[in-house]
Amino acid sequence: MADKSLNKSELVAELAKKTGETQATVASVVDAFFAVVADTVAAGTKVTIPGWVSFEQTSRAARTGRNPATGEPLQIAASKSVKVSAGSKLKAAVK
Numbered sequence: 001m002a003d004k005s006l007n008k009s010e011l012v013a014e015l016a017k018k019t020g021e022t023q024a025t026v027a028s029v030v031d032a033f034f035a036v037v038a039d040t041v042a043a044g045t046k047v048t049i050p051g052w053v054s055f056e057q058t059s060r061a062a063r064t065g066r067n068p069a070t071g072e073p074l075q076i077a078a079s080k081s082v083k084v085s086a087g088s089k090l091k092a093a094v095k
Helices: 008-019 023-042 088-094
Strands: 047-049 053-060 063-066 073-076 079-086
Touching: 008 023, 023 047, 023 053, 079 088
Parallel strands: none
Antiparallel strands: 047 053, 053 079, 063 073
16 A cells, blocks of 8 residues: 555645645645535446546445344345445556
């Protein structure tokens, strides 16, 4: 794992520096971007930024599992999750 990370406030500061916009403006755009992605994926629609990233809703079927402490079988309910996939440009940038 990488020992460095970029949190939201640092991302906003970098974007503001590169675009010349204020940090408040950039922060509102970043918030709006994630709100749109969350709403769209929650509705079951895939969000794709070609070459960079895609967000997609996935479904997990109900299944039987085991309690690790007792070994007793238990029913695990069906659930939904989000799949995030890196695009070709992002993968190439990492190489």
